[in-house]
Ligand code: ADP
């Protein structure tokens with residue numbers, strides 16, 4: 097004999113019930129017990145309706161109507177017209193009783209647990225009856241049996257305790273003697289010794305099926321639900337979760353105890369002793385293999401089998417000097433909770449015996465505090481024990497696996513993964529069986545915690561980075577194009593999965609939790625909501641994704657000022673915006689410290705030399721113990737372009753104009769021509785070499801006349817260049833006469849930095865610098881005479897974008 101159980105979604109509507117019929121029909125020709133849940137959602141509706149009635153809220157009537165509608169509609173759709181009337185009248189008479197019960201609650205203004213069980217049992221009673229009639233009408237050799245006649249419990253309404261002796265005997269007696277092939281039974285419901293309806297706890301239909309299976313020594317228990325088995329984590333929260341094909345009873349029990357709702361925790365117990373295998377299958381994809389649960393067969397196999405979580409948990413701690421060395425405190429504490437019927441989900445005790453801390457359901461907290469405070473009233477009055485400490489809105493995440501005990505380092509890996517992602521751990525526990533390690537964390541961190549742990553333990557090879565990109569102009573759009581082109585390579589070769597979750601320009605912003613389609617980002621962004629930098633940050637923080645990276649492609653000071661917020665939330669920052677690193681030294685230092693404290697890289701390679709690996713090289717030199725003596729560099733692609741093209745046959749004005757038009761200067765060309773941009777760059781290199789320096793300390797002898805520097809519009813600036821053409825021609829002539837070239841040079845030596853135009857003679861490293869190239873010479877203790885030289889294209893959207901890209905890859909390897 098086999099037992100099949102179909103959950104709420106599997107029987108939610110006539111279409112699904114037809115699927116159930118096909119599954120039952122194609123099952124073996126052996127005797128079958130088919131346990132069904134209430135039509136999906138009906139249990140919740142029944143409980144809400146009762147709640148409303150007891151609060152004397154008329155709205156309960158619409159709940160009742162909804163219940164009526166769903167059942168009557170199902171009959172009309174499933175049963176041939178000629179057979180409908182008897183079934184309709186039976187169901188209507190049940191619904192009338194239900195109505196009377198609800199009216200009773202409305203009039204008295206009260207719910208009792210006994211009434212609640214009576215009312216809620218109608219969900220399963222109606223669904224199983226209708227399904228059995230449907231099966232009969234379809235010609236199956238089926239019959240209905242009320243589980244309340246078989247499963248006997250005590251009177252703990254809401255979650256009654258089964259009397260297995262009586263129940264087993266009843267099930268055996270009935271199922272061995274009744275000759276029908278298919279027996280349809282309502283799940284979840286039972287009856288007390290004195291004949292009242294009881295229930296087995298929310299999700300309890302699984303348990304009904306297991307009780308029946310164990311009683312009749314079934315060959316197999318099949319749990320048919322809306323997912324294809326037990327997954328490595330809840331598939332609704334972890335997209336990458338995978339179905340586990342084979343798992344042990346103990347592992348399944350542990351996972352379900354810690355929240356894997358796919359199986360009601362008590363379900364395993366009855367079948368475990370008899371070694372009846374359980375299979376979890378998907379009603380909506382019956383050919384999927386599903387999960388087989390048997391006794392442990394995974395010796396030497398995978399350590400962590402699944403990650404689960406239980407929400408709505410509170411921590412309750414009892415502590416105080418009076419607890420040390422005094423026997424019996426824990427006993428009293430747990431006894432108190434037990435007498436209140438409060439179930440303890442997790443226990444931790446500090447080795448000093450100074451405190452005991454338990455995890456319980458949020459809903460039990462008030463009762464627990466009251467009871468414990470009362471039980472320890474005497475000690476608390478004498479300050480030997482402190483008042484009970486409560487922390488609410490927490491969640492337990494648990495790693496589960498039979499083989500975890502024989503492996504070191506798992507908890508280290510678990511906690512460092514959570515730590516890296518800024519998930520604060522409130523308490524930890526490891527079961528004596530060493531089959532699970534659990535951590536208590538904030539509710540808001542659950543999704544991030546599950547996904548990072550899943551990535552660490554199940555997707556060892558692929559790391560996902562979630563990018564939030566602000567600024568999609570020249571550089572930003574090239575950057576997005578590069579990600580799109582490289583996506584496959586990154587995944588295949590570097591095991592990095594890059595997803596752009598949010599983008600913004602100055603007008604609009606758009607988010608997609610599943611990753612923005614990079615083929616269509618422009619139209620997605622243009623249809624996005626109004627841009628708002630604070631809201632952008634709030635969204636990034638609220639989404640709380642693991643491995644989040646904020647990418648700043650703007651030149652905005654306001655955006656730069658928001659970096660601390662990102663870093664404090666463990667969101668890495670990658671930027672080509674020089675403002676943060678070149679303004680106040682205190683801000684620069686602060687950002688570096690925040691990055692360290694919150695484990696969130698802050699990278700800005702493109703601040704100097706666009707895509708050239710200048711800062712990274714410098715960092716490596718310093719990290720390996722080298723010391724910088726002197727830096728000499730040509731760091732402005734824009735000025736290089738200008739002076740490489742300027743001669744006595746063109747005007748300075750025209751060359752600058754051309755540079756601006758071809759995108760070699762900042763939108764405001766004075767930032768380049770005044771030398772400010774180069775000052776910022778040498779300042780950053782000086783700071784990265786370990787020096788405390790501010791921009792005001794840098795010497796800058798401008799080659800521009802003061803009048804040009806003082807202009808306040810691009811137009812006026814270009815006008816003034818025309819006016820001073822003679823002066824510029826003079827500079828060119830002086831250089832030409834000495835066979836030199838004009839280069840704008842930055843230098844740092846002995847703690848001092850300066851920038852300015854220089855005549856560079858033939859033979860000098862800078863002489864042959866082409867186009868918009870940059871060059872940096874590092875004179876260090878290791879490279880004292882022959883400097884280390886980095887040279888190459890130092891401006892342009894494409895190389896800058898690739899520099900940002902390289903920083904992101906660095907984070908991926910972090
Ligand atoms: P049924 O109504 O069929 O009893 P449930 O809703 O009780 O179904 O259980 C199935 C649900 O359990 C899935 O839809 C899924 O959201 C949830 N779930 C939680 N953890 C897991 C897990 N580790 N594997 C599979 N499903 C899980």
Ligand code: ASP
Pocket residue numbers: 103104133134139140219283284297298299300301302
């Ligand atoms: N219908 C009940 C519930 O929703 C029992 C079950 O479906 O397992 O909790």
Ligand code: MG
Pocket residue numbers: 103299302357358359360
């Ligand atoms: Mg269930």
